[in-house]
Amino acid sequence: MATYVIMPQLGESVVEGTVSKWLKREGEAVNEYDPLIEVNTDKVDTEVPSPAAGTLLKVYVPEGTTVTAGALLAVIGQPGEPLPAADNTPLAADSGGVAHTPAAAEPARAASAQRQRDLGFISPVVAKLASEFQVDLQQVTGTGHGGRITKKDVQAYLGQRPAASAPAQPAAAAPALDELPPWEKPGEGDLFRPTELQFAAPPQLASSAAPAIPLPSTKGVPPASDFQPLASDFIPVEGMRKLIAEHMVRSKRNAPHVTTVFEADLSSVLAHLTANKDQFARDGATLTLTAYFVAAAVAALKAVPIVNSQWTDEKILLKRELNIGMAVALDEGLIVPVVRCADEKSLLGLAREINDLARRARARALRPDEVQGGTFTITNHGVGGSLFATPIINQPQTAILGVGAMQKRVVVINDAIAIRPMVYLTLTFDHRVLDGALADRFMSALTAALQDWR
Amino acid sequence: MPEMTLIEAVRQAMDEELARDDRVFVTGEDVGRRGGVFRATLGLFEKYGPGRIIDSPLAELSIVGIGVGAALYGLRPICEIQFADFIHPAFNQIVNEAAKMYYRSNGEWLVPLVIRAPYGGGISGGLYHSQSVEAFFAHVPGLKVVIPSNPRDAKGLLKSAVRDPNPVVFFEPKKGYRLIKGEVPEGEYTVPIGPANVSRPGRDLSVFAYGMMHYYCLKAAGTLAGEGIDVEVVDLRTLYPVDKAAILESVRKTGKALVVYEDNLTMGYGAEVAAILADEAFTSLDAPVKRLAAPDVPAVPFSHPFQEWFMPNPDKIAAAMRELAAY
Numbered sequence: 001m002a003t004y005v006i007m008p009q010l011g012e013s014v015v016e017g018t019v020s021k022w023l024k025r026e027g028e029a030v031n032e033y034d035p036l037i038e039v040n041t042d043k044v045d046t047e048v049p050s051p052a053a054g055t056l057l058k059v060y061v062p063e064g065t066t067v068t069a070g071a072l073l074a075v076i077g078q079p080g081e082p083l084p085a086a087d088n089t090p091l092a093a094d095s096g097g098v099a100h101t102p103a104a105a106e107p108a109r110a111a112s113a114q115r116q117r118d119l120g121f122i123s124p125v126v127a128k129l130a131s132e133f134q135v136d137l138q139q140v141t142g143t144g145h146g147g148r149i150t151k152k153d154v155q156a157y158l159g160q161r162p163a164a165s166a167p168a169q170p171a172a173a174a175p176a177l178d179e180l181p182p183w184e185k186p187g188e189g190d191l192f193r194p195t196e197l198q199f200a201a202p203p204q205l206a207s208s209a210a211p212a213i214p215l216p217s218t219k220g221v222p223p224a225s226d227f228q229p230l231a232s233d234f235i236p237v238e239g240m241r242k243l244i245a246e247h248m249v250r251s252k253r254n255a256p257h258v259t260t261v262f263e264a265d266l267s268s269v270l271a272h273l274t275a276n277k278d279q280f281a282r283d284g285a286t287l288t289l290t291a292y293f294v295a296a297a298v299a300a301l302k303a304v305p306i307v308n309s310q311w312t313d314e315k316i317l318l319k320r321e322l323n324i325g326m327a328v329a330l331d332e333g334l335i336v337p338v339v340r341c342a343d344e345k346s347l348l349g350l351a352r353e354i355n356d357l358a359r360r361a362r363a364r365a366l367r368p369d370e371v372q373g374g375t376f377t378i379t380n381h382g383v384g385g386s387l388f389a390t391p392i393i394n395q396p397q398t399a400i401l402g403v404g405a406m407q408k409r410v411v412v413i414n415d416a417i418a419i420r421p422m423v424y425l426t427l428t429f430d431h432r433v434l435d436g437a438l439a440d441r442f443m444s445a446l447t448a449a450l451q452d453w454r
Numbered sequence: 455m456p457e458m459t460l461i462e463a464v465r466q467a468m469d470e471e472l473a474r475d476d477r478v479f480v481t482g483e484d485v486g487r488r489g490g491v492f493r494a495t496l497g498l499f500e501k502y503g504p505g506r507i508i509d510s511p512l513a514e515l516s517i518v519g520i521g522v523g524a525a526l527y528g529l530r531p532i533c534e535i536q537f538a539d540f541i542h543p544a545f546n547q548i549v550n551e552a553a554k555m556y557y558r559s560n561g562e563w564l565v566p567l568v569i570r571a572p573y574g575g576g577i578s579g580g581l582y583h584s585q586s587v588e589a590f591f592a593h594v595p596g597l598k599v600v601i602p603s604n605p606r607d608a609k610g611l612l613k614s615a616v617r618d619p620n621p622v623v624f625f626e627p628k629k630g631y632r633l634i635k636g637e638v639p640e641g642e643y644t645v646p647i648g649p650a651n652v653s654r655p656g657r658d659l660s661v662f663a664y665g666m667m668h669y670y671c672l673k674a675a676g677t678l679a680g681e682g683i684d685v686e687v688v689d690l691r692t693l694y695p696v697d698k699a700a701i702l703e704s705v706r707k708t709g710k711a712l713v714v715y716e717d718n719l720t721m722g723y724g725a726e727v728a729a730i731l732a733d734e735a736f737t738s739l740d741a742p743v744k745r746l747a748a749p750d751v752p753a754v755p756f757s758h759p760f761q762e763w764f765m766p767n768p769d770k771i772a773a774a775m776r777e778l779a780a781y
Contacts, residue, residue: 123741125709125738151709
């Protein structure tokens, strides 16, 4: 029986691949698991093994051709077996590289050809508008040179698009404070409110003198022994809650946690933020303190690379990529989207990506690969007023940075008393991987990056 | 408001400043009894006498050198260079002395000097009476470079230049001296050095120009308005310091930019405007930033057909505008 070789899906968001090289020729015998094809995608380059033993009867996709996942690449079988029509492609229901029964055949190339009309040159402003207003440019009629879509075309399209489908967000560049996830708020100055507003008033103790509201008379209250205990409720543990619970226990059990506490003066960062916020807004990004913390963490990770690593039983794995996770509180738990290769991004790039991840985290629209692969995590627990905390390490990473609430505090500078916006920063780290001296060196680099921001 | 030519506005500005401030004086070739080669100082010699309207030798280096010295001494000289083409012998005085004095004396010595020079082609002046030399000076921090495009601005900007504590190089579009007429406010007024002026608001594309080319751009924009193309014209007026905000604001609105200048294309002022837009308005651009300027040949040709080939004019500008609007 003939075996079909199809283009596997080689990653979460990888929908097509390029046949870079055939390692066997038509008519050549192959064994099962022999390397058969070199495939190249925008994420990975890999060899695809032969799904069966036999003869490579027919190759449908020549080298250098890009096809969607599921497209028929070749047929392996015994000489003389009937072959499917040349331009037919079985779209496999499930991947795995093999489809033994051809499903409803569909021409691969025709599919990719009809998929999109060639839009021609997309100017920067058109790209920006399309992204801001989530315009599918395939729907826009181009009136520019050679049918190019102009800025006016997009504006005309936006003007005629039904209001229902138009996202009410020209304010996307600067969402209202209320719309931001809590962990994005400190940069908006929320924490500059007076402390009595920031923290809930302490609970009124019954013994406190002269309560403002007269307490009801205690006469006639039944003795305590008559109290019926209120029934407790069980909350089912499933989904995200269960995963978090397992993860936290595993982390605490495996990694000896140590926490070191530093504090930083954010005057320079705030000055820079104030000076550049409008420019960033014009460039379509809301500049918040989170971007600075990520940038400062990158600087510190570069200074002390061992913090960006992973403990394994035999070795310490030093990670080259600096992928910074940011803990985001959701109603049902916690999610940690990852800013990939954060060291390659400018403050504007970071701010833009943080905005985007935050927005989609809130909308539950993150892709699986955007919450994986982090090498270091930042948690901004200060949002709730917490001054400092000892967070649990996000396994399999080595350390987690806790950012406390920013408060104006009295500090002594050059023997003079000053009022400065201060923040406590904590690093909880895996003592198997590094010791206090290195952790403190990391934190010194981090605070220096924040305090000397220019 | 009275209507006058650009040259009359220049003369009136000098007249008023001479009357206002005893420290102001004019020096240059034939500026005295002759009234200047373009008659910019006509009548001033009779009014203010040989002590304040001073004929100079045919030596530009000397004219500007005397101006720098007098300015350091506390006077307010207006040096006239007969044609911008002849400013080159004074380059060292302008660039090495006037522009750097304040900086090198750590802010102790000011050079409140104005250098007036008619510039530009299209007047059958040939190689040595047609040059546009603004880019040389706009490159030099420490100088201010101003080019008015109409009588109102010419008078207001020249008065600001005389009162400015820094050296100002003031180029006047000589082809427009008598061609460009306009209303000039009565009484005392100045136009600040620095801000550009949106002389014609529009939606479809932004055109940046100064001096004579600004005049042509307005004409071309008027032609295109009849074709349904709405051109915004920005008169840069002050080339240095450059009004970045005005340039960016206009292109952020229209998404398209054309810079028109009559200097040679390469390394001309338009290159800086294009660079500012590429750097700071990239995500607002809907088309490549275009420049329309003179070809890269050594000088404006004397032959009339060649001069026409060399010079940007309203027809060439309108064609460039149409092409950009259609992009």
